[in-house]
Amino acid sequence: MTTHAHAATQGNEPPATPGGGDFTAATIGFRRELLTYCYRMLGSLDEAEDVVQETYLRAWRAYPAFEHRSSVRTWLYRIATNACLTAGTQKARRPLPSGMVGPSGDADARDLAERPDISWLQPFPGPSAQSGFSDPALAVESRGSLRLAFVAALQLLPPRQRAVLILRDVLAWRAAEVADLLGMSTVAVKSVLQRARAQLAQSPPAESEVREPSEPRLRGLLEAYVSAFETADVSGLVRLLREDAQFEMPPFSTWFSGREAVTRFVASRVLGGPGGLRLLPTRANGQPAVAAYRRGADGGYRAHAVHVLTTDADARVSRIVAFLDAGLFPRFGLPPGFPPGGVGRFPERLGGMPEALTAPGPQDERGPSSGGSADPAAPPPHRHEEAPVGRTNWAGPDAHHPSAGHAIRVRATHGAA
Numbered sequence: 001m002t003t004h005a006h007a008a009t010q011g012n013e014p015p016a017t018p019g020g021g022d023f024t025a026a027t028i029g030f031r032r033e034l035l036t037y038c039y040r041m042l043g044s045l046d047e048a049e050d051v052v053q054e055t056y057l058r059a060w061r062a063y064p065a066f067e068h069r070s071s072v073r074t075w076l077y078r079i080a081t082n083a084c085l086t087a088g089t090q091k092a093r094r095p096l097p098s099g100m101v102g103p104s105g106d107a108d109a110r111d112l113a114e115r116p117d118i119s120w121l122q123p124f125p126g127p128s129a130q131s132g133f134s135d136p137a138l139a140v141e142s143r144g145s146l147r148l149a150f151v152a153a154l155q156l157l158p159p160r161q162r163a164v165l166i167l168r169d170v171l172a173w174r175a176a177e178v179a180d181l182l183g184m185s186t187v188a189v190k191s192v193l194q195r196a197r198a199q200l201a202q203s204p205p206a207e208s209e210v211r212e213p214s215e216p217r218l219r220g221l222l223e224a225y226v227s228a229f230e231t232a233d234v235s236g237l238v239r240l241l242r243e244d245a246q247f248e249m250p251p252f253s254t255w256f257s258g259r260e261a262v263t264r265f266v267a268s269r270v271l272g273g274p275g276g277l278r279l280l281p282t283r284a285n286g287q288p289a290v291a292a293y294r295r296g297a298d299g300g301y302r303a304h305a306v307h308v309l310t311t312d313a314d315a316r317v318s319r320i321v322a323f324l325d326a327g328l329f330p331r332f333g334l335p336p337g338f339p340p341g342g343v344g345r346f347p348e349r350l351g352g353m354p355e356a357l358t359a360p361g362p363q364d365e366r367g368p369s370s371g372g373s374a375d376p377a378a379p380p381p382h383r384h385e386e387a388p389v390g391r392t393n394w395a396g397p398d399a400h401h402p403s404a405g406h407a408i409r410v411r412a413t414h415g416a417a
Contacts, residue, residue, distance in 0.1 A: 022063075023059070023060055023063045026063075026072045027056065027059060027072060027076060030072070030073055030076050031052060031056070034052050034055060034076060034077070034080050035048055035049065035052050036048075036124070036146065037077070037080065037166065037171070038051045038052055038055075038080055038083075038084055039124050039146070039151070040145065040146070040151055040154055040162075040166050040170065041081075041084040041088065041154075041159070041162055041163065041166065042084060042087060042088065042094070043093070043094035043121045043122065043151055043152070043154070043155045044094055044119070044121070044122045045122050045123075045124055045125075045331060046122065047087060047091075051080060051083045051084055051087060052080065054083050055076060055079045055080040055083055058079050058083075059075070059076055059079055074177070074181065077167075077181060078181050081163055081167075081181060081182065084159070084163065085159050085160065085163065088159030088162070089159060091119065092118075092119065093155040093156070094119050094120055094121040094122070094155055095118070095120065095121060095152065095155060096120070096121050096148075096152045096248055096250065096321060097248045097249075097250055097252065097253045097254065097255040098246065098248055098255055099152055099155070099156065100118075100253055101253060101255075103246070103255055103256055103257035103258075103261070104254045104255065104256055104261075105261075107256055107260075107261040107262075107264035107265040107268075108264065108265075108268060109254070112252045112254045113252065113253050113254055114251050114252050114253075115251055115252070115253045116251060118250075118251065118253070120250035120251055120323075121148070121151065121152055121155065121250070122323070122328070123148065123284040123285055123289070123306055123308050123321075123323055123328065124146055124151075124284060124285050125282075125283070125284060125331055125332045125333070126283045126284070126286070127146075127283065127286055145166075145170040146285045146286050147285050147286055147287060147310075148284070148285045148287065148308050148310070148321060149203070149310065149319075150203075151285065152203075153200055153203035154166070154200075156199060156203070157196050157199055157200070160182070160192065161192050161193075161195060161196040161199070162196070163182065164178055164182070164189055164192045164193050164196060165193060165196040165197065165200065167181070168189070168193050169193075169197070175189045175190055175193075211312065211313040212287075212288075212311055212312075212313065213311060213312075213313055213314065213315040217315040218288060218311070218315065220315065221240065221288070221311060221315045221316075221317070222281050222288055222290065224236060224239075224240055225237075225240055225279075225290065225309070225317070226279040226281070226290060228240065229270075229271065229277050229279055229290075229292065230274070230275070230277055230278060230279060231274045231275075232267075232271040232272065232273055232274045232276065234263055234266070234267045234271070237263055237266060237267075238259065238263050240316065240317050241259045241262060241263065241316065241317050241318075242259065242312065242316045242317065242318045243258070243259050244257070244258065244259075244318065245257075245258070245259050245262050245317055245318055245319065245320070246262070246318070246319045246320070247261075247262040247265065247266065247319075247320045247322070247417075248319075248320070248321045248322070249305070249321070249322040249323075249324055249417045250321070250323060250324065250325075251324060251325075252324070262320075266417070269417075270417045275295065276294065276295050277292050277293065277294055277295070277301075277304075278292075278293045278295075278301045278338040279291065279292050279293070279307075280293070280334065280338070280339075282306070282332055282334065284306060284308045284332070285308060287308055287309060287310060287311075288309045288311060289306060289307060289308045289309060290306075290307045290309070291303070291305075291306055291307075291329060291332065291334050292304045292305045292306070292307060292322070292417070293337065293338040300337060300338075301337060301338035302326070302336065302337055302338075303326040303329040303334065303335075303336050303337070304324070304326060305322045305323060305324045305325070305326075305417055306322070306323045306325070306328050306329070306332065307320055307321070307322045307323075307417070308320070308321045308322075308323070322417035324417060
């Protein structure tokens with residue numbers, strides 16, 4: 001059965017010319033890794049898919065003149081990088097609330113500032129932490145190069161620094177290869193990389209320092225997290241949070257830091273009473289996550305938010321980013337309403353990812369010289385636009401206030417996350 005996420009990547013095939021079947025066979029296997037590369041560059045799955053689609057369209061048109069002086073893979077990365085750099089200079093970076101302002105000191109605030117004028121960082125569906133990594137590209141992702149904090153930190157870099165750091169430190173390209181792709185000298189690449197690393201060092205802990213709990217402990221953590229939200233158990237939530245825990249909820253710019261502040265806000269503005277929320281486990285950015293469904297007036301549970309959790313080796317939650325956007329659910333292959341009985345909520349091996357993001361081929365992301373056979377029978381790259389589920393309905397009156405030239409929407413926040 002085709003999932004919503006899979007359907008979002010389907011559409012009409014391009015004409016048989018000029019690229020033809022040879023183009024499809026030579027390029028289709030790289031789509032997955034190009035998507036994750038563009039997501040790291042842009043911080044948006046939507047924009048990454050658009051850029052990958054543009055990359056394949058440009059490559060398809062130019063393929064008859066392609067002389068194979070470089071590998072097809074390097075050629076595609078060159079096109080994709082140029083498209084990302086253009087997009088990066090034309091659009092503002094995608095932040096998380098904690099990358100914009102300091103934490104709120106008022107956990108009892110009745111109103112929060114919603115910022116619809118800001119394009120926020122988006123989560124990336126999957127990949128499973130327990131996937132076995134038959135695809136080397138997934139192995140690269142598993143080492144943390146898709147973690148939310150890392151992608152958010154990348155957005156603080158200028159676009160060209162971002163490209164150099166990803167190509168060198170994430171994909172392990174050689175300096176000379178990066179220089180050739182970006183039209184720079186090797187010396188310039190090394191200088192740009194040094195500046196990018198220095199900037200990134202001021203961000204959250206290095207991904208190599210991040211440690212998640214074992215699978216049984218992670219399973220227990222998620223079960224306890226789901227139970228705390230579904231039963232409105234504040235004490236249970238307190239036991240799961242680290243003392244320095246953070247809670248963010250784009251599109252609101254307000255966020256909270258510290259276990260006491262987080263639990264006070266969640267208790268008064270999120271949980272409501274027992275039964276107000278139902279949760280399903282999923283994965284986002286290679287991290288544990290849950291999809292939250294909020295009960296409506298008719299008693300049905302509808303898509304509400306995706307919570308991405310950062311945990312430590314002791315199975316404590318250090319950060320919750322609740323993306324309040326029901327339009328994300330089809331991207332994660334999640335149903336728009338909570339399934340009856342919540343069947344399969346805790347599969348034996350936690351995690352997973354939508355069909356659309358697991359299909360592409362066997363290429364390793366690292367190094368432009370990597371080979372890998374493409375599947376000649378695979379369909380050509382294409383995408384179908386699917387109407388989003390729509391934004392969450394917010395409770396309470398609206399009031400608009402100017403702030404530093406930006407429109408800030410203030411809403412009552414009961415049931416915000």
